[in-house]
Amino acid sequence: MTNPVITSLHDTIVSEIDIAAPIERVFRSISDAKEILRRSPHLAAYELEPRVGGKWRLELAMPQLHHGVSTIHHAGEILEFDPPHLLAYTWTANFHKNPAHVSVVRWELTATDAGTHVKVTHSGLAAEPDAAKDYAGGWPGVLADLKKHFEVSG
Amino acid sequence: MRNRSVTYVPAPVSLAKTTEAAFQALADPTRRAVLDLLRRGSQPAGVIASAFPVSRPAISKHLRLLRRAHLVREHRAGRNRVYELNPEPLRAVDSWIAQYRAFWASNLASLKAFVEAEHARETAQSESKSRRKNL
Helix, strand or coil, X not given: CCCCEEEEECCEEEEEXXXXXXXXXXXHHHHCHHXXXXXXXXXXXXXXXXXXXXXXXXXXXXXXXXXXXXXXXXXXXXXXXXXXXXXXXXXXXXXXXXXXXXXXXXXXXXXXXXXXXEEEEEECCCCCHXXXXXXXXXXXXXXXXXXXXXXXXX | CCCCCCCCCCCCCCCCHHHHHHHHHXXXXXXXXXXXXXXXXXXXXXXXXXXXXXXXXXXXXXXXXXXXXXXXEEEEXXXXXXXXXXXXXXXXXXXXXXHHHHHHHHHHHHHHHHHHHHHHHHHHHHHHXXXXXXX
């Protein structure tokens, strides 16, 4: 797929793309802080400790206030680190209403004939921390069904 | 290497109060089941209560939370309170998530542009090196 394919189910967004480069090369560009700074030169800071339990953070100065903050901070902890296939980390944002709210970003890379297939899953976007324990019993179907319902009837 | 500049799209946005109430309301399995029931049509409170193995006060509390989140509307029909589904707040829930969809679309497109350009450059470099070696 040339363009990113984005699907979202409930509070999880799955994004996929094919890249014409070897899997090791792609993994480096998502896990190596120097590479990420090169890729996004306007980031004020990017750090990532490449190990399970390590920390990552980024800083981005905004030209104008963004939801009340002049500098965006994202940060979290590495949950899975298995080069060149898997990288997962928690994700918080200082401009969220609840800055402690944790969602999870998971990168899965697969080698293909043409290069690398990249799948990113960002989950836990909507759940409040109190709701997280309820997750397993969770959202399935409800949001999509209701949306379908009101799109048909609304 | 035309695609080297990368736009960081600041993704998420704080939830508006009503959206937050909708998230909170949706977090509970019984309340989701009530909404499912109401998809089949408006129901009197008594019918809703008898459909669930929980106490009447518990159902009343769930209905109150759903009403506060504007996910249901209540009106009176004779002696009955009748509840009707109002899916409107779900639009806000969906549009909040839509911002992250846009974020990841942009992020992956820029990753692809960067890695493919870098890989092409590195391949060309190592090829010209090995050509030089072979000369």
